Amino acid sequence: MTFPALPLLTRRLAACPPAFLEAPRWEGSGSLNVAALVYDTLDFMGGPPAATTALAPYLGPLEKMEKPSTAQERLRLTALACWLLNDSFFRDRPDLAPAAEEFLRSGWGELPSILKARDAVAVPERREELARRLLKALDLRPEGETPAQAEDRLGALDSVELRRVMEASRQAQERAKSVLEAMRKKAAQEAAAQYGRE
Amino acid sequence: MMAALTDAERFPLLTPALAKTLKTYREHPAAPRFNYACGDRLTAEGLKRVRAFEAQVKKRRSSPKGLPPWIEEKVDEWLKKVPFYRQRGGRAKDFETLPAIGREDLLATPWAFVPDGRALDDLMVYETTGTTGAPLGVMYHPEVPSMYLVLLRSALKAAGVELKGRPGVALLLVGAQEKALTFVSGSTYLDGAGYVKVNLKPSDWRRPEDRATYLSFCSPEVVTGDPVAFQELLDLKVPLRPKALVSTSLALTAGLRKKLESTFHCPVLDVYSMTECRPLAASTGGDFEIIPPDVHVEILDDRGRPLPDGRRGEVAITGGRNDFLPLIRYRTGDHAAMVRRGGRRFLKGLEGRAPVVYLGSDGRRVPSIDIARALGPLALSHYVLHQRADGSFLFKCPNPADHRSALRALLEKKLGSKIRLSVEKLAEEDRRGGKVIPHRSDVKNPRGPLW
Numbered sequence: 001m002t003f004p005a006l007p008l009l010t011r012r013l014a015a016c017p018p019a020f021l022e023a024p025r026w027e028g029s030g031s032l033n034v035a036a037l038v039y040d041t042l043d044f045m046g047g048p049p050a051a052t053t054a055l056a057p058y059l060g061p062l063e064k065m066e067k068p069s070t071a072q073e074r075l076r077l078t079a080l081a082c083w084l085l086n087d088s089f090f091r092d093r094p095d096l097a098p099a100a101e102e103f104l105r106s107g108w109g110e111l112p113s114i115l116k117a118r119d120a121v122a123v124p125e126r127r128e129e130l131a132r133r134l135l136k137a138l139d140l141r142p143e144g145e146t147p148a149q150a151e152d153r154l155g156a157l158d159s160v161e162l163r164r165v166m167e168a169s170r171q172a173q174e175r176a177k178s179v180l181e182a183m184r185k186k187a188a189q190e191a192a193a194q195y196g197r198e
Numbered sequence: 199m200m201a202a203l204t205d206a207e208r209f210p211l212l213t214p215a216l217a218k219t220l221k222t223y224r225e226h227p228a229a230p231r232f233n234y235a236c237g238d239r240l241t242a243e244g245l246k247r248v249r250a251f252e253a254q255v256k257k258r259r260s261s262p263k264g265l266p267p268w269i270e271e272k273v274d275e276w277l278k279k280v281p282f283y284r285q286r287g288g289r290a291k292d293f294e295t296l297p298a299i300g301r302e303d304l305l306a307t308p309w310a311f312v313p314d315g316r317a318l319d320d321l322m323v324y325e326t327t328g329t330t331g332a333p334l335g336v337m338y339h340p341e342v343p344s345m346y347l348v349l350l351r352s353a354l355k356a357a358g359v360e361l362k363g364r365p366g367v368a369l370l371l372v373g374a375q376e377k378a379l380t381f382v383s384g385s386t387y388l389d390g391a392g393y394v395k396v397n398l399k400p401s402d403w404r405r406p407e408d409r410a411t412y413l414s415f416c417s418p419e420v421v422t423g424d425p426v427a428f429q430e431l432l433d434l435k436v437p438l439r440p441k442a443l444v445s446t447s448l449a450l451t452a453g454l455r456k457k458l459e460s461t462f463h464c465p466v467l468d469v470y471s472m473t474e475c476r477p478l479a480a481s482t483g484g485d486f487e488i489i490p491p492d493v494h495v496e497i498l499d500d501r502g503r504p505l506p507d508g509r510r511g512e513v514a515i516t517g518g519r520n521d522f523l524p525l526i527r528y529r530t531g532d533h534a535a536m537v538r539r540g541g542r543r544f545l546k547g548l549e550g551r552a553p554v555v556y557l558g559s560d561g562r563r564v565p566s567i568d569i570a571r572a573l574g575p576l577a578l579s580h581y582v583l584h585q586r587a588d589g590s591f592l593f594k595c596p597n598p599a600d601h602r603s604a605l606r607a608l609l610e611k612k613l614g615s616k617i618r619l620s621v622e623k624l625a626e627e628d629r630r631g632g633k634v635i636p637h638r639s640d641v642k643n644p645r646g647p648l649w
Contacts, residue, residue: 179309187323192239192340193383196422197447
């Protein structure tokens with residue numbers, strides 16, 4: 001089994017045409033037609049043509065709960081993934097097309113609420129993260145890496161995990177602050193009677 | 199300035215009988231000049247939990263060998279919810295491989311022992327005197343002291359004494375210190391019985407002779423105190439007839455026990471207690487029986503590995519009822535061996551803190567607790583104050599250069615301006631079995647007034 005070279009993918013992302021970061025077409029406005037990009041990408045990969053109904057996720061928010069700003073980033077990230085999948089490595093790879101379709105449609109999780117598409121182009125670590133996420137979704141890994149190395153590296157780059165850790169750390173700091181503050185305040189207040197000396 | 203509470207706030211379940219008790223003992227003509235007020239803060243819900251704990255204590259006197267059945271669930275919960283343990287990792291299933299913790303951990307990050315989500319509104323803070331090291335602010339909730347009474351009652355019962363709790367004073371705590379909080383309080387758990395805390399220092403009273411008058415008037419069911427205070431009580435010759443004496447805080451010598459028993463004609467219970475988990479074991483002269491059913495006690499070697507019964511090592515505890523301070527393998531710094539008899543657990547050869555009274559340069563005796571209190575503001579993690587047989591002092595701490603002038607001023611204030619004092623860095627050999635014993639004196643039978 002052959003694997004793509006990671007630097008080729010990240011360089012491709014860095015060279016992404018600015019049009020891929022435009023506002024997605026949505027209820028009559030926006031110029032980036034993500035549904036068309038997905039359709040063409042799956043065709044490029046040699047997969048079965050996407051049914052019109054399957055393109056609904058690329059036309060606006062996934063559901064009412066998805067914030068418009070998050071939906072916009074998701075669609076831009078989808079466009080960037082299409083740009084990557086148009087690399088020659090993925091041409092005529094119908095074996096990879098179903099996994100690619102699934103990733104484009106529903107593989108984003110919380111990422112669009114954290115990662116701006118423009119950072120996925122401009123920031124080296126975020127470029128690498130997007131490329132690695134795509135490879136993982138296709139059950140591939142960068143050329144020259146073992147599965148464990150690929151997993152480790154993605155784990156280290158994972159924006160969602162990073163935010164979770166930072167949030168946990170922020171919460172721990174807040175908690176420490178409030179406990180210390182309560183300790184300080186309560187130490188100056190009358191306490192319950194102690195019935196013995198320790 | 200601390201906002202004063204009303205008695206109704208101090209005792210959410212205040213009864214007219216308890217209100218009368220508080221008034222009677224506060225306003226007695228021979229009462230000392232009380233300098234504090236506090237209550238049990240026990241609500242109806244809190245009292246229910248204290249009663250439930252009492253039922254648990256009554257039910258579980260015996261403890262089979264091995265890990266208690268509750269430990270895996272509790273420890274698993276704390277490993278998930280308590281920031282300190284979560285960060286350290288480990289699994290409750292592998293309990294005996296979990297790293298032991300020490301007082302220094304509690305000092306460094308007290309907040310990290312409060313479980314996530316534990317509300318802070320009923321939090322209270324108790325500042326230890328630091329007789330075993332740096333003063334420690336221990337967080338607790340209002341039910342913890344009342345649960346102490348449950349355990350004390352249970353230990354007394356094992357010694358054949360029934361603490362009834364009745365109108366009047368159930369407990370009298372006597373101190374013999376330079377400074378102490380003194381107050382009249384009570385206990386809803388003991389059916390509204392009174393609790394009086396006094397300091398025997400004469401200047402705390404209107405007239406020195408009031409001490410004997412007031413203590414006799416209190417006529418308590420049980421008197422608690424440390425050996426230094428009990429020695430003072432003996433010297434005062436108060437005709438008290440308590441059901442028992444309870445000695446805490448410092449090691450009780452066999453000689454003083456005998457003297458107390460023959461003077462007061464009652465059993466003397468030596469209670470091994472610490473602020474971190476409250477009473478752990480009690481003795482009427484022999485080995486210390488472990489009292490609380492919700493504390494798992496281990497004896498550890500110096501690498502934190504559990505030792506078999508009969509082998510001497512450091513006492514470590516897991517569990518307790520203070521949910522602001524869940525303890526997993528907490529090294530107490532005290533040493534003993536575990537023995538079992540009839541399914542009950544005992545600590546054999548427990549080395550407590552020997553009472554130390556220094557002799558000041560002005561001929562006054564100064565109890566070690568006063569030194570511990572005076573040094574509190576320096577927040578030293580460990581120190582040793584050693585009075586040599588010639589009366590001179592040697593003080594050791596980890597960073598003497600940081601504290602030299604403050605130390606001298608504090609110690610001269612307590613021990614007299616003419617003390618001969620040298621200050622050195624604490625050395626590794628000062629750690630006896632891993633523990634630094636802070637107070638030592640080679641002056642035999644120091645004589646002189648306490649105040």
